[in-house]
Amino acid sequence: xxxxxxxxxxxxxxxxxxxxxxxxxxxxxxxxxxxxxxxxxxxxxxxxxxxxxxxxxxxxxxxxxxxxxxxxxxxxxxxxxxxxxxxxxxxxxxxxxxxxxxxxxxxxxxxxxxxxxxxxxxxxxxxxxxxxxxxxx
Numbered sequence: 001x002x003x004x005x006x007x008x009x010x011x012x013x014x015x016x017x018x019x020x021x022x023x024x025x026x027x028x029x030x031x032x033x034x035x036x037x038x039x040x041x042x043x044x045x046x047x048x049x050x051x052x053x054x055x056x057x058x059x060x061x062x063x064x065x066x067x068x069x070x071x072x073x074x075x076x077x078x079x080x081x082x083x084x085x086x087x088x089x090x091x092x093x094x095x096x097x098x099x100x101x102x103x104x105x106x107x108x109x110x111x112x113x114x115x116x117x118x119x120x121x122x123x124x125x126x127x128x129x130x131x132x133x134x135x136x137x
Contacts, residue, residue, distance in 0.1 A: 016134025018075065020054035022127040026120040032060045032067055065119075066099055071109040075131035078103045081113060086124045093120045096127070103131060 023035040036057030040047045056070035083096040094116030102110050111129065 016132060018131045018133045020129045020131065022055045023051040024125045024127055026123050028122050030062055030119045030121050034058055065114040066112045069111050069113060071103060074106050074109040075103045075133050077132045078111065078129065079132055080130040082128045084126045086126060088123045092118045092123060093125055
């Protein structure tokens with residue numbers, strides 16, 4: 001076997017891997033909201049969580065098929081983007097394509113994505129971005 005050092009937590013040869021997860025809710029017009037505050041159990045507990053740590057919470061109006069998703073911090077490079085639709089028996093989102101990768105911008109780190117399938121409306125999606133956070137070999 002080759003002499004390789006695996007990342008303990010990600011099980012990968014890539015060092016400093018960070019995975020950011022975002023919960024996106026789409027309205028009837030196709031605009032997406034990055035959910036930043038959610039009550040865990042609204043009937044019994046006032047505890048809230050942020051299901052989108054690492055992302056800038058805002059409403060995103062698409063420009064054509066593209067959604068611009070802003071990050072709170074810059075990263076070395078984007079490794080993978082994936083999306084899963086939640087609670088829709090007839091999924092409309094399909095997959096995700098990265099149309100602009102600008103995660104390394106020091107002033108405005110962002111990713112532009114386009115979703116496959118039809119335009120997402122009145123649905124919820126979970127977006128995951130795997131990012132390299134180290135230049136170490």
